[in-house]
Amino acid sequence: MLSRAVCGTSRQLAPVLGYLGSRQKHSLPDLPYDYGALEPHINAQIMQLHHSKHHAAYVNNLNVTEEKYQEALAKAQIALQPALKFNGGGHINHSIFWTNLSPNGGGEPKGELLEAIKRDFGSFDKFKEKLTAASVGVQGSGWGWLGFNKERGHLQIAACPNQDPLQGTTGLIPLLGIDVWEHAYYLQYKNVRPDYLKAIWNVINWENVTERYMACKK
Amino acid sequence: RHQQAAGRQAAWLPVLGYLGSRQKHSLPDLPYDYGALEPHINAQIMQLHHSKHHAAYVNNLNVTEEKYQEALAKGDVTAQIALQPALKFNGGGHINHSIFWTNLSPNGGGEPKGELLEAIKRDFGSFDKFKEKLTAASVGVQGSGWGWLGFNKERGHLQIAACPNQDPLQGTTGLIPLLGIDVWEHAYYLQYKNVRPDYLKAIWNVINWENV
Numbered sequence: 425m426l427s428r429a430v431c432g433t434s435r436q437l438a439p440v441l442g443y444l445g446s447r448q449k450h451s452l453p454d455l456p457y458d459y460g461a462l463e464p465h466i467n468a469q470i471m472q473l474h475h476s477k478h479h480a481a482y483v484n485n486l487n488v489t490e491e492k493y494q495e496a497l498a499k500a501q502i503a504l505q506p507a508l509k510f511n512g513g514g515h516i517n518h519s520i521f522w523t524n525l526s527p528n529g530g531g532e533p534k535g536e537l538l539e540a541i542k543r544d545f546g547s548f549d550k551f552k553e554k555l556t557a558a559s560v561g562v563q564g565s566g567w568g569w570l571g572f573n574k575e576r577g578h579l580q581i582a583a584c585p586n587q588d589p590l591q592g593t594t595g596l597i598p599l600l601g602i603d604v605w606e607h608a609y610y611l612q613y614k615n616v617r618p619d620y621l622k623a624i625w626n627v628i629n630w631e632n633v634t635e636r637y638m639a640c641k642k
Numbered sequence: 643r644h645q646q647a648a649g650r651q652a653a654w655l656p657v658l659g660y661l662g663s664r665q666k667h668s669l670p671d672l673p674y675d676y677g678a679l680e681p682h683i684n685a686q687i688m689q690l691h692h693s694k695h696h697a698a699y700v701n702n703l704n705v706t707e708e709k710y711q712e713a714l715a716k717g718d719v720t721a722q723i724a725l726q727p728a729l730k731f732n733g734g735g736h737i738n739h740s741i742f743w744t745n746l747s748p749n750g751g752g753e754p755k756g757e758l759l760e761a762i763k764r765d766f767g768s769f770d771k772f773k774e775k776l777t778a779a780s781v782g783v784q785g786s787g788w789g790w791l792g793f794n795k796e797r798g799h800l801q802i803a804a805c806p807n808q809d810p811l812q813g814t815t816g817l818i819p820l821l822g823i824d825v826w827e828h829a830y831y832l833q834y835k836n837v838r839p840d841y842l843k844a845i846w847n848v849i850n851w852e853n854v
Contacts, residue, residue: 473835481836510784564785564807565785565827587784606826607836610828610832611832615698615828
């Protein structure tokens with residue numbers, strides 16, 4: 425679920441806006457921690473640019489695109505699809521990402537999620553290897569994902585190109601995403617994406633991943 | 643391809659040829675120092691870009707071609723097809739970057755002259771309009787990729803195109819590559835961060851029109 429800015433005035437105007445067929449704009453979610461909180465694994469400069477510039481741009485461009493989409497005729501709607509997927513996907517993905525990380529993260533999950541990981545991948549270490557390999561192996565920009573296959577009732581690892589959102593393109597429910605666009609690591613790790621992957625396991629917020637897992641099992 | 647000249651290798655060539663071996667690809671030298679394009683593209687970027695990123699494409703291309711040769715020899719079509727993405731990615735990466743280094747020069751910038759300038763005016767209206775179009779195509783790449791000025795041999799005119807990831811221009815569109823602009827984040831991020839348009843503004847100062 426995307427976070428929507430709650431604003432007193434807009435609620436009062438909502439009936440009028442509703443009449444005009446308007447919608448609430450998307451907004452940049454706050455980072456749940458300071459920019460420097462994930463150091464030394466992901467440095468503050470990266471977090472600040474990543475959140476306040478990259479994610480912010482997806483939000484702004486998504487709003488612009490949705491505006492145009494609302495006004496569009498059938499022909500233009502299809503022409504706008506790439507912009508919607510790119511910016512919408514970018515907003516969705518990063519909104520999940522910030523919650524997947526925490527300064528108190530790292531270690532291993534517990535309980536049901538750990539059991540599911542062992543059942544579907546053999547062991548936590550094997551799962552870690554697979555998701556790392558999928559993320560390192562993305563050719564170009566994209567994301568590695570741990571997702572939940574609702575149909576089959578099992579966990580699955582997947583990789584998506586660019587900002588293609590996991591659920592929208594594969595049907596898998598996103599639990600944990602790893603951004604492997606170069607902007608996510610280059611300032612600190614340069615071309616050595618594997619080092620970034622090694623580091624990020626230290627800040628994975630297993631509580632959040634577990635929450636997402638429990639929610640989609642319902 | 644860059645061929646290493648070596649007396650001993652030449653003596654072995656008939657034997658290697660008999661074994662169906664091929665010359666490996668190698669990383670071409672940069673025609674200038676890593677710092678030569680400053681302040682437009684800084685030395686740290688050039689060094690990582692050439693000695694790490696391009697080098698990795700070369701190494702992985704050689705490995706992939708080795709595997710492809712084996713699959714071909716066995717007639718294993720499935721394996722050949724499975725290797726195609728790696729070939730396109732690393733082969734494209736090698737082709738693209740090899741062109742790119744020659745498209746740039748510390749003595750670059752300004753405008754082309756003569757026939758190329760005339761063709762640009764004919765096909766885009768003016769040099770400035772061409773510059774705008776190629777800039778827009780490059781800035782507009784969503785994700786990793788390249789902006790290109792290419793030549794359409796069939797129609798006999800210049801064309802601007804954008805390709806994703808390391809997809810090579812000629813192999814995927816048939817256009818002959820003249821000038822490429824790398825817009826993978828590794829090409830500019832250390833210096834320009836998220837502001838890709840600033841990198842585009844700067845790169846026009848180092849375009850090697852003689853090479854184009």
